[in-house]
Amino acid sequence: MTARLAELLAVPDLQDARLITGDPQTQIERVLGRSGPPRKISATLAEGPPAVLVLMDPVTRFDTAFDVLLRRASQARIVAVAFTASPDAEPGPGTTALANRLHVGLLAVSEPWETSIQLHEQLASSHAPAVRLITRAAQAALEAGPDVTETLHRLEAALGHPLSLLDASGHTLEGATVLDDAGRSLLIASSAGDHPVQVPDRDGGHLVAAAVGTGIGPRAWLAAAVPRSLPMETAGLLGALQTASIAVGHRLALARLADERDAQSRTSLLDELRAAGSAPPPELAQRAIRAGWPLDAWHIGIRIVPRGPADPIAQRSDILEAFARRGLAIQSVEQDTGWAAWISYDSEPSVTEVRSASAGMRRGQADLRSRIATNVGVGSVQAGASGLVRTVGEAADAARLASNRPETGHFVHIDTLGLAQLLLAWTQTDTFLPAARDLLAPLDRAGGQLLITLGHYLDTGASVAETAAILDIHRNTVSNRLAQIQRLLGVDLADPETRLALHLASRTLR
Incomplete structure (x- = not known):
């Protein structure tokens, strides 16, 4: 040779x-x-x-x-x-x-x-280099503890090559980033089976990768970048990676099971808070505090919904890291589709703080785009345990709107929505009824006549004359009541979207 x-x-x-x-x-x-x-x-x-x-x-x-x-x-x-x-x-x-x-x-x-x-x-033409590397990989795997990162470090020391753990799409989970977009595409195209593969890396060398199966969750890859190497060294490295992938897969499976338990605990805790209403029992409040969720605080809810396939458990860390890079320490809970999240403040945040947080969320969403395309909805500022549930619900409604808004980058903040748009989005949600009640509460407090007048006015297609006839009052009385309604609610009844939103709300409360 x-x-x-x-x-x-x-x-x-x-x-x-x-x-x-x-x-x-x-x-x-x-x-x-x-x-x-x-x-x-x-x-x-x-x-x-x-x-x-x-x-x-x-x-x-x-x-x-x-x-x-x-x-x-x-x-x-x-x-x-x-x-x-x-x-x-x-x-x-x-x-x-x-x-x-x-x-x-x-x-x-x-x-x-x-x-x-x-x-x-x-x-030589013998298989001695391959046997040597495989033996070293097996020994390092046996000596490593249950932690994936420690296992990778031991394997790197044994094999003499830096290693990276990649997800199924070629993005780096642990170690250095070794593939560009073209390399990731080649890895995906080459990975129909479980055989080891070789693809060009971003530095002009090549990447040798062995599939890591966990039995649960998506497949991963254990990869080594080889800038220059002999064929026998590369063949030996492939064999060693296949041996090491068994150990890494076992540790990933254990880590996945632990992650699933934690995710289930978070999801159950949030569901219990939703069910508890405005006064969660002390035991539930204590569990929330132990989970790092300050309930006696001000909250802004966030709902993150993937626009394609995603693994909420495995990719939760991506969400946390993307927002952390933008200065936002969020709490995140896995949902059937995506994540419910929020940020908390010890005191009521100012308008400037809310705008800054919203801008950070938008930038965090943009940072995620190469990994996960998402619809992101953001709720309003709410206080306390019930406020946390309310703002997370608002964020879910906003995310539903964001799915049809490419012009906003699939990002919608409740505070930027018009009244009609917000109520239209809420008509199919659990939060619609309390929102409608809060919206029309000033009319109810004024004695009820204004609410009845508004209902008939909207039922008749905004006809003052028909409303007066139904109520058996003068048209000027109807006009005066409508002016009072606009003043109390801060709305313009000449706007058709506003009339539609109020119509939906008034019908819900009848």
Whole structure:
């Protein structure tokens, strides 16, 4: 087998070797190991295929005898001499210049015996490199604890390559980002089965990846970026990754089960708060506090709904990280589709703070776009436990509206909606009735006549005359009542959308 010197030196176990001088692109076919002083070794060299000569004994002096060795090595087609120098010896300018003229590389190594073995393995046609890497991977996996990150670090140390854990689409879960968009597309196209794959990476090398099956949740990939490597090293690395993927998959399965338990706990807690109404029992409040949910606070609800396939449990960390990068410490609860979330304030946030938070949420949604395309709805500021439930419900209604609003980036904040749009969105939700009641409460407090007048006015298609006839009052009385209604509610009855929204609300309360 033939290999370039640079390829051999890229093997992890040889990366401490230092090429002092010489052409790294030189082709090598064999390895010679010799013991004894340079003068004795010179006499043993015979011409043959291009070779690396490994001096097993430390070189104590780079003198005339070493120069003779270089000349004899050049005649024998030895393209590099690997040696360990004693602490007080180093090739001088004369030795280096002679090596350059003779086209013999000088390679400083720390362990000549290990270097010789590694070079022999890489140039041989045996499976020794693959067996060695697979054995190391198995041993590292056995010694690692249950944590996925610790397991990856141990495997990296054993295999001598940086590792990355990728999700099914090629995005990085742990480790360095190794694939660009084109590489991720190739990985997806190459991953129909469970066989290991090789795809170009973002740095011009290639990525070797083995499928990680967990039995639950989506598949992942254990990958190593290999900038330069021998075919035997790559084959061995693939085998080692397949071995390591079993251990990583087992730990991912355990982590997934723990995540599912936590998700179920969060979902149940939020459902119980919804059912408790305005006064959650002390035990429920204590559980919420232990979960890190401050109930005696001001809240802004957020609803995040994926516009495509998503895994709310696995991708919850993406949501938290995206919003955290924008300065928003949110609470997030997995739902059947997407996430219910909120941010909390110790005191009522100012208008400026609310606008800043809304802008941060929009930027967080944009940051997520490469991973998860979403509809995002944001509720109004509400206080207390019941306010938390209310604002999360508002956010869900806003997210429903956002699904049909590409012009807003599929992002809708309740505070920016008009009255009619908001009520139209709420007609199919559990929060519609209390919203309608709150909207029309000023009319009810005014004695009830205004609410009755409004209902008939809207039922007759905004006819003052018909309303007066039904109520058996003068038209001017109807007009005066309508003016009072507009003043109390802060609405314009000349607007058809406003009339529709009020009509829906008044019919709901009848």
